[in-house]
Amino acid sequence: MIGIDEANIFYLLLQLSIIFILTNFVNSFLKKNNQPTITGDLLVGIILGPTILGSFFPKIYNFIFPQNLVQVAMLDTLGWFGLFLVLLSTGIEVDFSSIWKQRKNALVISILDIIIPIVFSMAFIYFLPSRYFEFSDNKFITSFFISVIMTISALPIAIRALREVGIMKSDLGFLIISALTINDIIGWIVFTLLLSLFSMKFFDWEIAVKITLYTGVFTVLALNIGKKVVNWFFSKVVNQDSDGVQGVLAVLISTGVVFGLITLEIGIHTLFGFFIAGIVAGDSPIFTKSARNTVHNFVYSIFASLFFVNIGLKINFFESFNLFLALFITLVGVTGRYLGAWIGSTLSKNIKYRNIISIAHTPGGEMHIVVSLIALSFGLLNKELFVAIVFAAILSSIINGPWLAIASKRFNYLESFEVLVYPGIKLEAQYKEQAISKLLDLLKLEYREANILENVLDREDIVCSGLQNSIAIPKGNIEDETKTKIIYARLENPINWNSLDGKLTKNIFLILTSREEQENQIKVVKKITNFSKKCDEIKGLDELATEKNIEDYITKILSD
Known part of the structure; x- marks a missing residue:
C-alpha cells in the first residue's frame, strides 16, 4: 500500500x-x-x-x-494547485464591467488579434519539417492548435510594462488593457474548446456542438447571475471577518472549485472555470484593491513559483532545446500578434497609437506556458515544441518592457499646458466626487460644469485614477479650450481613492484636455505617474506652502 x-x-x-x-x-x-x-x-x-x-x-x-x-x-499536487490559483489571480485582474462599457474599439482589436495571428502562424507552422509532428496523426490540426496557443497575449506582462512606462492610467492604457482582456477571454474559450474536441478519440459533431453551446451558456450565466451570487457571499463573509481577507480567500477558492466542477462536467478543462471564477470575483465592489493585492502576493510569492519551478524539474531543457525552432516560434508569434493588433488598431481608427497598442500585444508570458503545458500533457505537443514555446514566451516577455519604453518616448515632451492650484492649497472633501466637483468650480464653467463632472466621474467608474503614494489623477474632456489644464489640490483629510497600494489619497491632479488634445493627456499621465514613484519628490511637494511655489514645482515636473 x-x-x-x-x-x-x-x-x-x-x-x-x-x-x-x-x-x-x-x-x-x-x-x-x-x-x-x-x-x-x-x-x-x-x-x-x-x-x-x-x-x-x-x-x-x-x-x-x-x-x-x-x-x-x-x-x-502543490504545483497544480498553484496553477489553479494563478488562473484565479489572472481572472481577478480582469475588470469585466468597466471593459464591457468600452468594448467597441477593444473588440475590433481583440478579434483581429486572434484571427490574424492564427492565420499568420498557420501559414508558417504548417510547413515546418514533418519530424516536428511525429507525435501527431494530423499535421493540419496540430498546426492549427499551436497557432491558437500563439494568439493568447500576456495580460500581466503588458500591465507591468504599461505601469513601468507610466501610461497605464491613461485612456490609451485602458484601451490596451481592454483589448488584451477580451483577447484573454476569447482565447481561453477557443483554446479550451479545441482542447476538448481534439482530445476526443472520435470526433462527433453532436458532442462538439453541445460542448460549444454549454461553454457559451456557462460563460454568460457566470458573468451575470454568478457575479451577483458571488457578490452576495462576499458581503456575508466580509461582514463577519474583521479584515475581510480570510473570508475573501474562502469565497474566491470555493467559487473556483464550483466553476471548475461545472466546466469539468461540460467537457472542457477545469482551468477555464477557475479563470472565469476570477473574473466574476474580481468584478465585485466588495473585493477591494488591498484584498486583491493580498491575494496576488499570496499566489505569486508561493504557489505560482512552485508551478513554474516544477516545469523545469520535469524536463531536460538541454536535450529538448532546438535553437532554430525556438527562434522560429518566437519570430512567428511576436510578428503575428503585432500584425493582428496593428490591423485591429487601424480598423478601429486608433492609427495614431497603433504602434504602442501592437507592441503591448506581443508578449507571450505565463499563459503561453500554461496552455502549452496542458497541450503537452494531452499529447498534442512534443517536448521540443513545448520548450520552443516556453523560450518564445520568456523572450517576448523580456523584450516587451524595453520595446514599449522606446516607443513611448514620444510622450516625453509636453507643450501648451496650464497649472492651476486650488486657492489656499488645501481642499476639504469627504469623498472623491465632492473633491472633483470643487476643483471644477475653479474654472467657472457654469452650465457646462455638470457635463464635465459627469465625464470625469464616468472615467473614474471605468478605471480608477488612484496611483501609489497617495496621488490621484482624475481625467476629463473639456471643450473650447486650447490648453491642457492640470488643477492641483492637497486634501485636508486624505480620502479613499481605491488606490493600488491601498493608501489614502492626499494629492489630487485633475487633468482636463480637449478631444483634439488626447496625446497631451497621455503625456501628463506619464509625467505624474512617474512622479508618484519618487518618494523624495512627493515629500518636496508636500513641504511647499504657497500656491506660486507649488505651481512652479508642478510646472517643472511636467516640463522635464
Missing part, C-alpha cells in the same frame, strides 16, 4: 525550502531590472532539475528530488 510517511514530509519541506530561497533571490534581482519573475521561477527549475543539477550532480539531484511515485506526486 502506498502512503505518506515522515521521510516524504521531510523531503517535501527540503524541496520547498530550497525552491523558495532560490526563487526569492533570483526574482529580487529580476524585479530590480524590471523583468518578469516567471523567468526566475523557470530558471530555478532548470537549475534544480535534470537540465543542470541532474546532469552535472546526479547524486545531489536524486537526494533532493527522489523519483519515487509518492514524492513526485506531492510536489506535483
Whole structure:
C-alpha cells in the first residue's frame, strides 16, 4: 500500500525550502531590472532539475528530488494547485464591467488579434519539417492548435510594462488593457474548446456542438447571475471577518472549485472555470484593491513559483532545446500578434497609437506556458515544441518592457499646458466626487460644469485614477479650450481613492484636455505617474506652502 510517511514530509519541506530561497533571490534581482519573475521561477527549475543539477550532480539531484511515485506526486499536487490559483489571480485582474462599457474599439482589436495571428502562424507552422509532428496523426490540426496557443497575449506582462512606462492610467492604457482582456477571454474559450474536441478519440459533431453551446451558456450565466451570487457571499463573509481577507480567500477558492466542477462536467478543462471564477470575483465592489493585492502576493510569492519551478524539474531543457525552432516560434508569434493588433488598431481608427497598442500585444508570458503545458500533457505537443514555446514566451516577455519604453518616448515632451492650484492649497472633501466637483468650480464653467463632472466621474467608474503614494489623477474632456489644464489640490483629510497600494489619497491632479488634445493627456499621465514613484519628490511637494511655489514645482515636473 502506498502512503505518506515522515521521510516524504521531510523531503517535501527540503524541496520547498530550497525552491523558495532560490526563487526569492533570483526574482529580487529580476524585479530590480524590471523583468518578469516567471523567468526566475523557470530558471530555478532548470537549475534544480535534470537540465543542470541532474546532469552535472546526479547524486545531489536524486537526494533532493527522489523519483519515487509518492514524492513526485506531492510536489506535483502543490504545483497544480498553484496553477489553479494563478488562473484565479489572472481572472481577478480582469475588470469585466468597466471593459464591457468600452468594448467597441477593444473588440475590433481583440478579434483581429486572434484571427490574424492564427492565420499568420498557420501559414508558417504548417510547413515546418514533418519530424516536428511525429507525435501527431494530423499535421493540419496540430498546426492549427499551436497557432491558437500563439494568439493568447500576456495580460500581466503588458500591465507591468504599461505601469513601468507610466501610461497605464491613461485612456490609451485602458484601451490596451481592454483589448488584451477580451483577447484573454476569447482565447481561453477557443483554446479550451479545441482542447476538448481534439482530445476526443472520435470526433462527433453532436458532442462538439453541445460542448460549444454549454461553454457559451456557462460563460454568460457566470458573468451575470454568478457575479451577483458571488457578490452576495462576499458581503456575508466580509461582514463577519474583521479584515475581510480570510473570508475573501474562502469565497474566491470555493467559487473556483464550483466553476471548475461545472466546466469539468461540460467537457472542457477545469482551468477555464477557475479563470472565469476570477473574473466574476474580481468584478465585485466588495473585493477591494488591498484584498486583491493580498491575494496576488499570496499566489505569486508561493504557489505560482512552485508551478513554474516544477516545469523545469520535469524536463531536460538541454536535450529538448532546438535553437532554430525556438527562434522560429518566437519570430512567428511576436510578428503575428503585432500584425493582428496593428490591423485591429487601424480598423478601429486608433492609427495614431497603433504602434504602442501592437507592441503591448506581443508578449507571450505565463499563459503561453500554461496552455502549452496542458497541450503537452494531452499529447498534442512534443517536448521540443513545448520548450520552443516556453523560450518564445520568456523572450517576448523580456523584450516587451524595453520595446514599449522606446516607443513611448514620444510622450516625453509636453507643450501648451496650464497649472492651476486650488486657492489656499488645501481642499476639504469627504469623498472623491465632492473633491472633483470643487476643483471644477475653479474654472467657472457654469452650465457646462455638470457635463464635465459627469465625464470625469464616468472615467473614474471605468478605471480608477488612484496611483501609489497617495496621488490621484482624475481625467476629463473639456471643450473650447486650447490648453491642457492640470488643477492641483492637497486634501485636508486624505480620502479613499481605491488606490493600488491601498493608501489614502492626499494629492489630487485633475487633468482636463480637449478631444483634439488626447496625446497631451497621455503625456501628463506619464509625467505624474512617474512622479508618484519618487518618494523624495512627493515629500518636496508636500513641504511647499504657497500656491506660486507649488505651481512652479508642478510646472517643472511636467516640463522635464
